[in-house]
Amino acid sequence: MTVAKNARTTSAAAGRYRLHGLKLSYFTGKLEAYMRAKGLEYDFVPMDLADFRACARATGVAQMPQLQTPEGDWLTDTTSIIAHLEAGEPGPSFLPGDREADFLCLFLEDAFDEMLWRPALYYRWAFAEDAQLMSGQIARTLLRDLPLPFFLRQAFIRHRQKQTFLTRDGVTRATAPAIEALFHAVVDSLEPVLATRPYLFGARPCAADFGLFGSVFRHFSIDPTPAAILRDKAPNLLAWSARLWAARPSLLEAVPGLQSAPDDLDPVLSLAGAEHLGYLGRNEDALLANARQVIWISQGVEFRAPAAPYRAVCLNALRVRYQALDEASRQRVADRIGFNVDVLAAPASHLTIPAGGRPVDRLWSSA
Structure with a gap:
């Protein structure tokens, strides 16, 4: 990266x-x-x-x-x-001061960035009301300079996004329930945490908060289907997203710095270990074997999707940080994550994004 x-x-x-x-x-x-x-x-x-x-x-x-x-x-x-x-840049710091907590913060940032990508795009494009609303918005914004009538721009983007983010990304009738189950599991692990304090690690935001924010603020809280779920079962997560959007240096300057990763984050850390690290390991295996697809298990269901060089680069960045910790810190981190920690302990693969290429899974971001 x-x-x-x-x-x-x-x-x-x-x-x-x-x-x-x-x-x-x-x-x-x-x-x-x-x-x-x-x-x-x-x-x-x-x-x-x-x-x-x-x-x-x-x-x-x-x-x-x-x-x-x-x-x-x-x-x-x-x-x-x-x-x-x-x-x-000057201003508030958004990493804890402790190296162990720093790693867990950045691990969660990466997990939220990538683990929630598929649920976010699934809810946006697999449901008729959501797809109609968001395809109209994209037709009016990103495609505003495409010389086609609005209804054709909207139809084009709806078809393109469904092909890219559903069909090609492993979303089928068999996998859809697992995607929904992962979304609910993440929400269930976070709602009690954010009922007790303003942000994930304490009284000020950290990198993990910003990693979570993209999917919650720009997808789950505005797309009709997931927004209804959050209003019903995760009001504290919704309040957190508004609080983070309102955060300014003047509101944070008197707040003490972060020093640790609270124990109540263990459920989401374990979920990220089981889901995200498991996927990262299989994705790397696929790339090393020059396979076009990665096959992995999520929520007990087999998924198939294009192998992603970008995510192999993310994994190696996490490895560098994990392996730089002292032995006692590595053991505590491993105990808290619980699943697939051997992926972090493995030697770096030195895979890179191909020259002239781009992270294919981030084209148009989540548009």
Whole structure:
């Protein structure tokens, strides 16, 4: 996971970032929430197809969001962008001060980014009401410069998204109940945590909060089907998403820094170990075998989907952090995660995203 700084331009306003994305996008929402809480001034640039292509030419990566710095550099991949900004910008810190807690925070950020991707896209495109609503929004925004009547733009995007994020991503009648079960399991593990404190690790947000935010704020809380579920069973999770969106440095400056990962996070850590680490290991195996598909088990059901080089890079980043911990810390982390920790302990695979390629599973983010 690297920060792309390919094309240097001078179009960013002095002292301000330019954030290119969509207001209904999973990862755009994640990055916006972070920048607001960090106190970074930015201008939002709503992407259309021309801007999407221009950003791709500047960075070599066809995805959203993309961030242009005040100096004119371009940054991509929200995890890498946040790490870059944490290291170089003043403002509140969003990592715990303890290395063990730091690892668990970043592990959950990665798990929320990737483990909730499929449920978020499933609920958006597998249900008629949700698909009709969101295809209309995308037709009016991202596709506004496509020279077609609105109804054709809407039909095109609905068909394209269903093919990409349902058919090709392993969503079938057999796997749909498992996707819903995973969503409910995550919600059930988080709701009691957020009933007791403002954010996942304590009184201020951390990277794990921002990882969770994209799916909750830009999918589960606005798409009709999952939003009804959250209103019914997870009001504290909904309140948390609004609280994080409202977070500003002035509200956080007097809040003590985070030092540990509370014990009540163990259910979601175990779930991420069973689901996310299990998948990451099988995805890496598939890539090493030059297989086009990865086959894994989620919620007791077999899934098949395209192997994802980007997620192998994510796994190696987690390995580096895990293996840098002292032996006692590694054991405590392993005990808390509980499942598939051998995936973290294995040697790095050195797989990379192919030159000139892009994370295929993040094209158009969650648009």
